[in-house]
Amino acid sequence: MGLHSFTIIEWWKPAAGCLLLSLPLTWWLARYLVRLTGHYLKYLEYPAAFVISFSVLLLAFYSINYYISDPSSGYEYDAPVVRKYSEVRKRTYKTGRRGYREEKYTVYIVELQMNDGKIKKLEKPLGEYNRIKRNGSIRLRMEDGFFRIPVIKMTTNLPN
Numbered sequence: 001m002g003l004h005s006f007t008i009i010e011w012w013k014p015a016a017g018c019l020l021l022s023l024p025l026t027w028w029l030a031r032y033l034v035r036l037t038g039h040y041l042k043y044l045e046y047p048a049a050f051v052i053s054f055s056v057l058l059l060a061f062y063s064i065n066y067y068i069s070d071p072s073s074g075y076e077y078d079a080p081v082v083r084k085y086s087e088v089r090k091r092t093y094k095t096g097r098r099g100y101r102e103e104k105y106t107v108y109i110v111e112l113q114m115n116d117g118k119i120k121k122l123e124k125p126l127g128e129y130n131r132i133k134r135n136g137s138i139r140l141r142m143e144d145g146f147f148r149i150p151v152i153k154m155t156t157n158l159p160n
Contacts, residue, residue, distance in 0.1 A: 003062035003063065003065075003066045004062060005120075005121070005122065005123070006066060006151055006152045006153075007062060007065060007066065007145070007149060007150075007151050007152075008114060008116075008118065008120065008142075008149065008150040008151070008152070009149050014058060014061050014062070015058065017061070018054055018057040018058045018061060019054060021057055022050060022053040022054040022057055023050075025049075025053035025057070026046060026049045026050040026053050027049075029049040029052060029053055030045045030046045030048075030049035033045045033048060033049055061147070064145075064146050064147070065145035065146050065147050065149055065151065066145060066151050068145075068146040069143040069144060069145045069146060069151050069153070070143060070144045070145075070146075071143060073143055073144040074141055074142065074143040074153065075141075075142055076139055076140070076141060076142075077114075077115060077139070077140045077142050078137045078138070078139055078140075079112035079113060079114060079115075079120075079137060079138050079139075079140050080112065080113045080135070080136075080137045081110055081111070081112060081132060081133065081134060081135065081136050081137060081138065082111045082112065082113050082119060083110075083111040083134075084108070084109065084110045084111070084129065084132060084134060085109055086106050086107065086108050086109065086129075087106070087107050087109060088104055088105070088106055088107075089104070089105055089106075089107055090102055090103065090104055090105075091103045091104075091105065107123055108123065108124050108125070108126055108129035109121050109122070109123055109124070110122050110123075110124050110129065110132055110138070112138060112140075120152075122138075122152075140152050140154075141153045141154040
């Protein structure tokens with residue numbers, strides 16, 4: 001999910017492609033899970049094989065597209081800031097045998113208007129978040145990924 005935030009694509013497109021590719025892999029992987037479990041988990045072999053194959057394919061798609069991008073296709077894009085806001089999220093830690101501790105933390109989010117009309121959310125550290133103006137812009141370094149899907153490689157703030 002971390003690499004999805006730097007990829008300019010709707011979430012359902014890679015998920016649908018990986019879903020279609022994971023169906024034949026599920027059948028192939030389930031045969032090996034049968035040997036591994038010895039038919040003790042008879043009804044969980046195919047769902048487990050599906051989850052494993054889908055997750056590995058989705059991870060491979062985002063990783064290959066981001067890390068094997070074409071640097072020669074890179075260009076600078078000044079993305080206008082549509083909205084900036086903060087969210088409070090929770091983390092839960094196990095502190096003992098039966099005890100849990102909940103901790104709250106704040107995430108600072110900036111929504112940017114991309115050149116194709118899509119809105120992209122980027123999480124920023126507090127220092128950068130405070131320097132960004134509401135109607136300002138952020139300079140993005142865009143590159144074409146391995147599958148020709150654009151990725152954000154580097155962000156810097158523009159002086160207003």
